[in-house]
Amino acid sequence: MKKWMLILLLVTVGCGSQEGAEEPSDDQTGSESKQFSGYVMDQNENSILVVDNIEPDGGSPIWITGVEEDMWLGKSVEVTVDGPVAESYPMQAQAGEVKVVKAKKPEGADLDESQVLASALAEVDRSNTLSVESMTYDQEQDQWIIKMRSTVTESGAEKVIVPDQNFGE
Numbered sequence: 001m002k003k004w005m006l007i008l009l010l011v012t013v014g015c016g017s018q019e020g021a022e023e024p025s026d027d028q029t030g031s032e033s034k035q036f037s038g039y040v041m042d043q044n045e046n047s048i049l050v051v052d053n054i055e056p057d058g059g060s061p062i063w064i065t066g067v068e069e070d071m072w073l074g075k076s077v078e079v080t081v082d083g084p085v086a087e088s089y090p091m092q093a094q095a096g097e098v099k100v101v102k103a104k105k106p107e108g109a110d111l112d113e114s115q116v117l118a119s120a121l122a123e124v125d126r127s128n129t130l131s132v133e134s135m136t137y138d139q140e141q142d143q144w145i146i147k148m149r150s151t152v153t154e155s156g157a158e159k160v161i162v163p164d165q166n167f168g169e
Helices: 002-015 113-121
Strands: 034-044 047-051 061-065 076-081 091-101 130-138 143-150 158-163
Touching: 034 061, 034 091, 034 113, 034 130, 047 076, 047 130, 061 076, 113 130, 113 143, 113 158
Parallel strands: 061 091
Antiparallel strands: 034 047, 034 076, 047 061, 076 091, 130 143, 143 158
8 A cells, every 4th residue: 555655646746747847949849930140151952051140159050941042142131940940050940931131232332242242152162161250342442351250160261352343344
């Protein structure tokens, strides 16, 4: 009888509500849409690597799959993800909606930021995930200066100068 009472007590305690128990977060359940924004720093077939602007500890990259085939490289995008986000590095998720943000074009410039970044990315080794640190137009020199930094290591900084000329000129 004592044995049954002990078992009943353990079952009751084990099944009772646990104060302070955590509810699953949206990251674990994937029940809520998430948004990411940044530059498309790499692409392949129907996937794009979106990296937000550089933070003191590096940008946050995420591979977004299920996008239409297009020339995405260098574009600024806002992505809505439906479903779970894999917490790998870089993170991974399925695209819900991808919106291209209109690229800025400073007064006097022939190229806009997306054209310049696409050109700069063609000149660097993209095997090390990069984030845009700065992108400035020098009107006097009629050129763009793009500084990119690795999201993983302290080294790996890249500085690329892109002449402000349309490709057809």
